[in-house]
Amino acid sequence: MSCIEKMKYTILLQRIGFKEAREYIEKNSEEVYYVSPGYKIFKDYYIIGVPPIAVGTKGNALIFPYTKPCHGSFVLSIENEDSIKEINRLRETGEGKVTAPSKKGKPPESSKAPLTSYEDMWKK
Amino acid sequence: MTGAKVLLMMGCPEIPIQTSIALYLSHKLTKLGFDVTVAGTAAASKLLKVSDFDSYYVKKLVDLDKTIVDIIEKRTDFDMCFAFMHNDAGMTYATTMSSISQARMYSIIFGRNAEALAETIEFDCEMIVAQDAHNPVRLKNKLDKVIEEIVK
Numbered sequence: 001m002s003c004i005e006k007m008k009y010t011i012l013l014q015r016i017g018f019k020e021a022r023e024y025i026e027k028n029s030e031e032v033y034y035v036s037p038g039y040k041i042f043k044d045y046y047i048i049g050v051p052p053i054a055v056g057t058k059g060n061a062l063i064f065p066y067t068k069p070c071h072g073s074f075v076l077s078i079e080n081e082d083s084i085k086e087i088n089r090l091r092e093t094g095e096g097k098v099t100a101p102s103k104k105g106k107p108p109e110s111s112k113a114p115l116t117s118y119e120d121m122w123k124k
Numbered sequence: 125m126t127g128a129k130v131l132l133m134m135g136c137p138e139i140p141i142q143t144s145i146a147l148y149l150s151h152k153l154t155k156l157g158f159d160v161t162v163a164g165t166a167a168a169s170k171l172l173k174v175s176d177f178d179s180y181y182v183k184k185l186v187d188l189d190k191t192i193v194d195i196i197e198k199r200t201d202f203d204m205c206f207a208f209m210h211n212d213a214g215m216t217y218a219t220t221m222s223s224i225s226q227a228r229m230y231s232i233i234f235g236r237n238a239e240a241l242a243e244t245i246e247f248d249c250e251m252i253v254a255q256d257a258h259n260p261v262r263l264k265n266k267l268d269k270v271i272e273e274i275v276k
Contacts, residue, residue, distance in 0.1 A: 002189070018212055036223060037219065037220035037223040038192070038196040038223065040196075044193070046193055048192070048217055049219070049220060050219045050220075050246065051223060069135045069136045069165050069188070069213050069214060070135075070136035070138065070167065070213070072213050
C-alpha cells in the first residue's frame with residue numbers, strides 16, 4: 001500500500017482507462033506537467049502510467065493518475081502542505097520533465113506544456 | 125541464456141488462465157536454467173501460493189508494486205519480463221515496466237478483448253496474443269514457440 005491510500009484525497013474519476021485519465025487532467029488543470037513512468041510524488045508513490053503522464057495543478061491541489069491492476073485508473077486530487085511542495089518541485093526544478101524524441105541539434109521541450117495533448121509526440 | 129533473470133509480472137487475476145500460465149511458465153523457464161521471479165498483486169499471489177504451497181513451480185514470489193519500486197530505485201532489474209495483461213491497467217503496468225527496466229519485454233495478452241488491447245500497446249515488445257479466458261492451451265502453445273526461440 002502506498003502512502004496515497006493513507007492520505008486525504010478526492011477521486012475525480014474512477015475505473016477508467018489511462019488515456020481518459022490523461023485527457024481529463026489535461027482539460028481540467030490550471031497547469032499541466034508531463035513526467036515519466038516511475039516519477040515519485042509524496043512520500044513513496046511512484047506513478048504508474050503510459051507516457052506522457054500528465055500531472056496537473058488546480059490552486060494548491062495536485063491532480064494525478066493512480067492505477068490499480070484490478071480497478072483500472074483513477075484521477076486523484078490531493079491538496080495539503082505536501083501537494084504545494086510537489087507543485088513547487090514541478091515548477092522550479094523541472095524534475096521529471098519530458099523531452100521530445102532526440103533529434104540532433106534540437107533543444108529539449110520545456111517541462112511546462114500547453115494544455116494540449118502530447119500524445120502524438122510519443123506515437124511510433 | 126542460462127541464468128538470465130526473468131520476471132513474470134502478473135496483473136489482476138480475474139481471468140483464470142493467468143494463474144495456470146504463470147505456474148507453467150515459471151516451472152518451464154526454471155527447468156531451462158533461467159532465474160525466475162514471479163511478481164503479483166496480493167490476490168494473484170494468493171492464488172498462486174495456494175496452488176503451489178510448497179513453492180515447487182514458483183521459487184520466488186514477490187509483490188508487484190514493491191518490485192516496481194525496487195527497479196526504479198535501481199535495487200534490482202531483469203533481463204526479460206513477461207507481462208500478463210487482459211485490461212487497460214495491465215497494459216499500463218507493462219508500459220511502466222518497459223520504461224523503467226532494461227528487460228526485453230514480452231506481452232502476454234489474453235481475455236476476450238485481447239486483440240483490441242494489443243492494439244493499444246505502444247512500447248517495444250514481443251506480443252503473445254490469445255483471445256481466451258478459460259482454456260490456456262492456445263496461449264501455452266504460443267508461449268512454447270516463443271521460449272523455443274529464446275533458447276535457440
